[in-house]
Amino acid sequence: MFKKKENTDLKQIGIVMRYELLKHLRRRRLIAVLAITLIVSSLQLAVPPAFNIAYPEEPKSFAESFLSFVHLLVIICGAFFAGDAIASEFEQKTGYILFPNPVKRVVLVAGKFLAAVISVFLMVGLYYAICFLSILTIYGVTLNQLVHSFAYAFLFLLGVLGLTFLFSSLLKGSMGATLLSFFMLFMILPIMEGVLTITGNEPWYSITYSSQIITEVINPSSVRVEKIVVKDSPITVWVFHPDFLTSTVVLLTYFIATLVLTLLIIDRKEMV
Amino acid sequence: MEAIVIEDLTKYYGNILALDNLNLKISRGHCVGFLGPNGAGKSTTIKILCNLIRPTHGKAYVLGFDVSVEAQNALRSIGAIVEVPEFYLYLTPEEMLSYLGKLRGIGSAALKERIAKVLELVRLQEWVNIKIGKFSRGMKQRLGIAQAILHDPTVLILDEPALGLDPRGMYEIREIIKNLVKEGKTIFLASHMLHEVREVCDSVALINKGKLIACNSVENLEKIFHVQQIEIETLSPANKQQAKKISRFEAAKQVSIHENKITVEFEGNETKRAEFLNFLVNNVKLQIISFRSSSKGLEEIYLRFVKEVS
Numbered sequence: 001m002f003k004k005k006e007n008t009d010l011k012q013i014g015i016v017m018r019y020e021l022l023k024h025l026r027r028r029r030l031i032a033v034l035a036i037t038l039i040v041s042s043l044q045l046a047v048p049p050a051f052n053i054a055y056p057e058e059p060k061s062f063a064e065s066f067l068s069f070v071h072l073l074v075i076i077c078g079a080f081f082a083g084d085a086i087a088s089e090f091e092q093k094t095g096y097i098l099f100p101n102p103v104k105r106v107v108l109v110a111g112k113f114l115a116a117v118i119s120v121f122l123m124v125g126l127y128y129a130i131c132f133l134s135i136l137t138i139y140g141v142t143l144n145q146l147v148h149s150f151a152y153a154f155l156f157l158l159g160v161l162g163l164t165f166l167f168s169s170l171l172k173g174s175m176g177a178t179l180l181s182f183f184m185l186f187m188i189l190p191i192m193e194g195v196l197t198i199t200g201n202e203p204w205y206s207i208t209y210s211s212q213i214i215t216e217v218i219n220p221s222s223v224r225v226e227k228i229v230v231k232d233s234p235i236t237v238w239v240f241h242p243d244f245l246t247s248t249v250v251l252l253t254y255f256i257a258t259l260v261l262t263l264l265i266i267d268r269k270e271m272v
Numbered sequence: 273m274e275a276i277v278i279e280d281l282t283k284y285y286g287n288i289l290a291l292d293n294l295n296l297k298i299s300r301g302h303c304v305g306f307l308g309p310n311g312a313g314k315s316t317t318i319k320i321l322c323n324l325i326r327p328t329h330g331k332a333y334v335l336g337f338d339v340s341v342e343a344q345n346a347l348r349s350i351g352a353i354v355e356v357p358e359f360y361l362y363l364t365p366e367e368m369l370s371y372l373g374k375l376r377g378i379g380s381a382a383l384k385e386r387i388a389k390v391l392e393l394v395r396l397q398e399w400v401n402i403k404i405g406k407f408s409r410g411m412k413q414r415l416g417i418a419q420a421i422l423h424d425p426t427v428l429i430l431d432e433p434a435l436g437l438d439p440r441g442m443y444e445i446r447e448i449i450k451n452l453v454k455e456g457k458t459i460f461l462a463s464h465m466l467h468e469v470r471e472v473c474d475s476v477a478l479i480n481k482g483k484l485i486a487c488n489s490v491e492n493l494e495k496i497f498h499v500q501q502i503e504i505e506t507l508s509p510a511n512k513q514q515a516k517k518i519s520r521f522e523a524a525k526q527v528s529i530h531e532n533k534i535t536v537e538f539e540g541n542e543t544k545r546a547e548f549l550n551f552l553v554n555n556v557k558l559q560i561i562s563f564r565s566s567s568k569g570l571e572e573i574y575l576r577f578v579k580e581v582s
Contacts, residue, residue: 007377015374019363026362093358097419100322100352101375102344271324272285 009107016103016111017118020085024119029080033123036076040069041130059139060219066131067149067215071208073127074157075185077120082164083178085112086266091173095271105266113165113259120157128153148217155251156211160185162258163207169265200227202240207254209240210247217244273336275300275427275458276321280330283316283482290316292482293330298460300426303453304487305469306462308479309578314462315355317479318431321460322352334427348376351425353433357416361405365396365415368404369422376423390418393448409436417445427458434468446472466570476570478577485577494569495539501566502545504534504552507559517556521548535566 007015024030044066048055056062086109089095098108128150135143164181171177185208193203202225203209226239276298283291291313298304308314319325320332323343332339337346359368366387373383391397394414399407404415413436420428433449434442442465449472453459463469469476470490477487486493494500509531510518519527523540538545545565552558 005377005379007375012375015371019360019367019371022367023360023362093355094360096324096354097357097359097372097416099324100347100350100354101372102347103375104344268326270326271319 007102009104012103012107013111013114016108017114020112020115021118024081024115030119030122033073033077033080033119034126037073037123037127037130040073041127041134044069045134055138058219059135059141059143060145062138063131063135063143063146063149063218064215066134067128067153067218070124070127070149070153070214071156071211072186073124074120074153074160074211075182077123077157078116078160078164078185079178079182081116081119082113082161083168083181084174085116085165086168086262087171087174087177090269090271099271106263109165109169109259109263109266113161116161116165117158120161121154124153124157125150143218145218149214152211152214152217152248152251155248155255156207156214159207159211159251159254159258162255162262165262166258166265169262169269197238197240200236200238204240204242204246205250207251210242210250212242213244213247216241220244273300274298274333275302275335276460277333278317278321278330279332281317281320281327281332282329283313283320283325284328290482291320291327291330294479294482294484296477296484296487298458300458301453301456302475303449303459303461303473305473305476305490306460306479307464307466307469307476307574312479313482314479315431316482318352318354318429318460318462321429322350322354323347324354349426350429351420351423351427352429352431353413353416353420354429354431356409356435357412357419359404359407359412359415362403364401364403365391365418366400368415369419372419373422378423386422386424390422393421394418395444410438410441413437414441417448421448421452425457427460428452429460431462432464433461434463434465442468466574470565470570478574480578486573490570491541493573495541500538500540501569501572502536502538502548503562503564503566504536504558504560505562506532506534507561508532510534510556510558514556514558518552521551523548532561 056065089098128146132142132146135141163185164177167181168177171180189206189208193206193209196203221241224241224243228237228239230237274297276296278294278296281291281294294313294317306314306317316325320327321334321339323339323346326340334346335349339346363371369387369390370383373387378386388397391400394417396411396414396418399411404412407415413433417433420430434445437445446468449459449461453472461469461473473490475487475489476493478485510529515527515529518524518534518536523538523544524536525539526537528535538548549563552560
């Protein structure tokens with residue numbers, strides 16, 4: 001006989017998180033995303049000189065251009081690190097081993113979520129570090145706005161992970177959850193935003209629209225709404241610039257609401 | 273105190289009734305076989321006991337804890353194999369067991385020692401650092417047993433633990449279960465292998481179409497249904513005179529002889545069986561090589577029950 005200590009929820013969250021991080025490492029997903037991050041950064045830095053194109057004159061313009069990839073990076077990371085986090089336990093039947101342990105399902109979700117947050121944070125953080133060093137090297141300056149942008153990127157990653165976890169808890173298959181979250185964030189919501197914008201409606205409630213504050217904060221627009229009427233044409237073009245406070249609230253809402261829904265679903269989901 | 277109590281357990285999957293007011297009590301330290309045809313409700317019962325699914329109605333208690341309400345307390349004393357165990361293929365057995373052991377609060381030093389012990393018990397000690405992705409089904413089954421007993425649980429709920437194992441593996445698993453019974457563990461064993469149940473369980477619960485149709489010791493059931501069978505192997509075939517003598521023994525209801533093998537449908541308890549053996553040696557003058565109760569008695573009961581209910 002041996003001693004067993006009463007585990008606290010917090011300790012169990014830490015254990016689940018560590019093994020989930022090990023999963024990302026062993027399945028080479030971290031390495032794959034790391035490779036994507038490094039390749040895209042290198043291309044951003046190497047392509048202009050290769051074609052004799054000068055970098056933008058302003059460091060802010062450079063940062064805006066460089067950070068435009070952050071949205072996609074977060075979405076890719078979300079799909080890689082969260083798409084199968086919950087669905088796989090049911091699909092691959094590993095839940096038959098994991099769930100009959102004295103661990104609350106909330107604890108399991110929290111541990112897995114934290115592992116995903118850390119993984120995405122590391123990748124996005126690396127991308128921002130490369131951006132910071134590039135600006136310092138090319139322009140010899142530092143941009144304080146990068147810190148704000150990083151904070152908004154962090155909020156966006158929380159929202160994306162929340163949404164992906166929700167899909168992962170709702171769907172039976174990992175692949176379905178991964179693809180749904182990727183297409184929802186990369187195609188469906190942007191298309192919806194485009195349609196709404198054409199009609200003059202600001203899609204302020206969309207997570208991907210709100211995520212535009214990541215680049216908007218680098219060089220904020222003085223106006224919120226631009227209405228461009230094309231001369232001798234019935235076409236009116238609307239350009240919306242997301243409001244920082246509203247977008248912050250929207251991103252936080254996505255994160256909290258999706259995570260709460262995930263916890264409610266996973267607590268009731270049966271391992272049939 | 274009962275180890276497992278199941279009260280009016282009912283489970284619907286949509287419109288399909290999987291469990292129909294199931295009632296069952298298993299006392300501490302007993303090994304109970306859980307028998308029934310496919311779709312009878314065995315796995316559903318086990319899944320409810322392991323808090324993998326919720327009952328539509330009724331309660332299931334493990335060591336007094338309602339598994340739906342106080343799941344953590346109930347699961348603390350349970351070790352389980354549910355269906356065919358699947359593991360994280362990117363982990364080694366040591367890492368997998370370490371993960372589960374840590375979740376259960378076993379200290380590092382004790383855990384290391386315990387992992388080595390259980391892996392040795394299921395003969396996976398040489399595979400300790402090989403990723404589970406390379407394991408065969410039988411090896412995963414062994415690892416399933418290892419994780420079920422890792423935390424030295426009081427109650428073991430085993431769903432077809434010998435599934436996919438070779439004959440040696442099956443024998444070893446039976447021996448492990450027998451030892452666990454000797455240690456005083458409560459075992460609830462769902463199996464289709466009747467000889468396995470006959471060998472390790474002291475009683476059986478028969479279930480069909482979600483209803484409990486019988487729960488008693490194997491001996492009692494055999495007695496009630498007059499289906500106990502004894503198989504005797506002799507050095508040389510019994511002659512006519514010897515066959516006649518055997519038939520005259522009161523508890524021997526039907527005797528059939530085929531070369532060196534005698535099969536007797538028997539009605540009686542252990543004392544009667546001992547008397548019968550003595551009779552065969554001293555009166556009939558048979559040279560007996562082996563004398564054992566056959567699992568065919570249990571098979572007969574099982575088939576009869578399932579047929580009757582159907």
